Amino acid sequence: MGDEEYAFDIGVVKEILRLTEITAVPNAPAHVRGLLTVRSVLLPILDLRTMLGLEETEAEDQRVLVVEVNGLTVGLLVDKVNEVLRVPVSVIDDTPKLAAGGQELRSVAQLDDGKRLILILNERGLIDLDEVSTIVGDNKDTKSLVEERSEGTVEEKQMVTFYLGDEEYGFEITQVQEINRLGDVTRLPKAPSFVAGVTNLRGQVVPLINLRQRFNLEDKEADDRTRIIIIELSGHRTGIIVDQVNEVLRMPAKDIETTPSIVNSSQQGESSEFMSGVCKVNNGERMILLMDTVKLLSIHETQALESMAGGTAKQPPPKPKPEKPAGEAPKVAAPSKPPEMVTTPEDDGLEMVIEE
Missing domain, CATH: 2.40.50.180 (CheA-289, Domain 4)
Structure with missing residues (x-):
């Protein structure tokens, strides 16, 4: 604020x-x-x-x-x-x-x-x-x-909703790890058109998917509303670039319908094949297209993405260990510090909603 x-x-x-x-x-x-x-x-x-x-x-x-x-x-x-x-x-x-x-x-x-x-x-x-x-x-x-x-x-479902142009989409909250502002992006040679590049997220290399490109929508310059939704694809953290994050919304499961077959088979745009349902808010006055992260990439595309994901910034080579004097008892190594962010209940971090 x-x-x-x-x-x-x-x-x-x-x-x-x-x-x-x-x-x-x-x-x-x-x-x-x-x-x-x-x-x-x-x-x-x-x-x-x-x-x-x-x-x-x-x-x-x-x-x-x-x-x-x-x-x-x-x-x-x-x-x-x-x-x-x-x-x-x-x-x-x-x-x-x-x-x-x-x-x-x-x-x-x-x-x-x-x-x-x-x-x-x-x-x-x-x-x-x-x-x-x-x-x-x-x-x-x-x-x-x-x-x-x-x-x-x-029975309720909770979801993160976002915009691409004038259309509103959503991911189930269980598929979303965090939401970040768009930082520096490093382009990758010969990457698929929908892969915007990679970014450094607290020391981890995270590939970025441009959802506009994935859905064959007109390109748009990033602005202060552009966000990255961090999800997990095949065990790797992946960023989804969207125009704007709108809400974190709860709604009754009865108001979410499976995608009609006529929508999947019609020419409603590339996004229809990635949908898992349609959310009807206020008795259908507002429609949210619910996306399924599993459907975002094919097996071949997922394998290609895996080669870009999960790396960390290069560290300098370790210094050679000095030789131990004869007769000296070996030292017991201290347990290594766990990663800063894990998704287990014993997480050493705090997840926050940040507002201005």
Whole structure:
């Protein structure tokens, strides 16, 4: 927000929504923007700028972060969402007491050798649960949603939606590892047309697929909205270049239909053969084409991509080990440090949603 970057732990963020019409709440505090209807349920919306004492402004790409605190679901209005990022715990420091000012800040992440600072917010210290309960009141729709989710009676799918031109697409959230801004790209000679090149992601060489080229769409220059969606293809991290990431959205599984055979067989563009379904939002007023990462590449293309993936920056050759004096006991080697980012529950990193 403004010139600063803030973040929440991904564990408390349930969805990221576009801002639509908000219904004002009479006599509410200044930071309470009102109520937003999400799938026929009322969601209280709090203005994060006002809560942090920042100057009010109207941003073009405002988003609503839907977070859950102690069983209560709240929408936080932010200027825009930047990334969904994994960072190693080693770069996260506790907020200095002098700088904290209150309980709103939890810690600070130092990226790019300290050149980029991200303020990690404490949702429990930021949100007044009693206030939220008062706003929601005894709303039956809200209670019904909480009860249905806790009992597991509503099957939902969560997805990351994005744009290519005017069309909206989506990946299931289980297929997405993180979302990054587009950095430096190194072109590769004789690579397929849809392979934009490779990029350095925290020391790992990651191949990039230009989805516009893959779908035979008109090329477009990258801008500040261009993003890379990191997925896994055949065991290798791969970046998918898209025009803009839109939302992290939950929707009932019943509103997702398999791709009609007539669409796959018709001339609806190259993207149809990579689809796994069609999501109908608001009774079909908004359609999202759900993509299947497995279908993005053929076996031959996947093998070609594997030759580009998984490398790391070249390291200088190790220094020769000095010979041990006779009779000296061998030293036991210390266990090697695990990689900064792994996808197991014992992960040594923190995954965050970063907003501005």
